[in-house]
Amino acid sequence: DAGITQSPRHKVTETGTPVTLRCHQTENHRYMYWYRQDPGHGLRLIHYSYGVKDTDKGEVSDGYSVSRSKTEDFLLTLESATSSQTSVYFCAISAGTGTFTEAFFGQGTRLTVV
Amino acid sequence: AQSVTQPDIHITVSEGASLELRCNYSYGATPYLFWYVQSPGQGLQLLLKYFSGDTLVQGIKGFEAEFKRSQSSFNLRKPSVHWSDAAEYFCAVNSGAGSYQLTFGKGTKLSVIP
DSSP: OOOEEEEOSEEEEOTTOOEEEEEEESSOOSEEEEEEEETTTEEEEEEEEEETTEEEEOTTOTTEEEEEEETTEEEEEESSOOGGGOEEEEEEEEOOSSSOOOOEEOOOEEEEEO | OOEEEOOOSEEEEETTSOEEEOOEEEOSSOOEEEEEEEOTTOOEEEEEEEOSSOSEEEOGGGOEEEEEGGGTEEEEEESSOOGGGOEEEEEEEEOOTTOOOOEEOOOEEEEEEO
16 A cells, blocks of 8 residues: 555544644655545545645635645645535545656545534 | 546446446546546555556456547446445546646446345
8 A cells, every 4th residue: 555644534623623634645756635525526636736835726625725844744724614524535646757647545534524 | 627427326236247337538638547446434546547558458356447539438347246346436537748637537336236
């Protein structure tokens, strides 16, 4: 398995509170991604990073921010959680060595906003 | 924008029967194509991928997929399904040309009857 660790794996939080999810990789891959998975929607890209401090928005970025201060860590923050952000969040990485080859996925974080 | 369609939300097959999961993509050029599998509570695992060349690609766990440019399809097949194949399957597309993003279909859930 690719060296990707997501933390926490499960979290319940209240509406309006800030939440930060962490993705840590040991592969030294350049690209890191955050996806959310919802029934009937598949996986949708929230944000991605192509290097330290280099990030860009994905398809469903509203309400989310990210940061990458080190190659190995990519943080996803919900500034003020809402019930619509209840979802399973997946981190993914890819090598970024010239041509996209594949993405490797973490185990996911199940977030419930009550 | 590229898109991926998996027409079947849920498929049920008997163990030992053959399987075909459909995937159609919408993109001007030939994209890079992927099939991922997700077991319950797990992350996504790459089954196979197509970049160019032979249009029939072999993957892990006895799966294969065929790229048909004329039909914009990349259907996944397995000649004999095992109970352990019960999972959700996602088709994904990368546009190539320096892109490092994956666009996913909404997934097909496979149930296997013993």
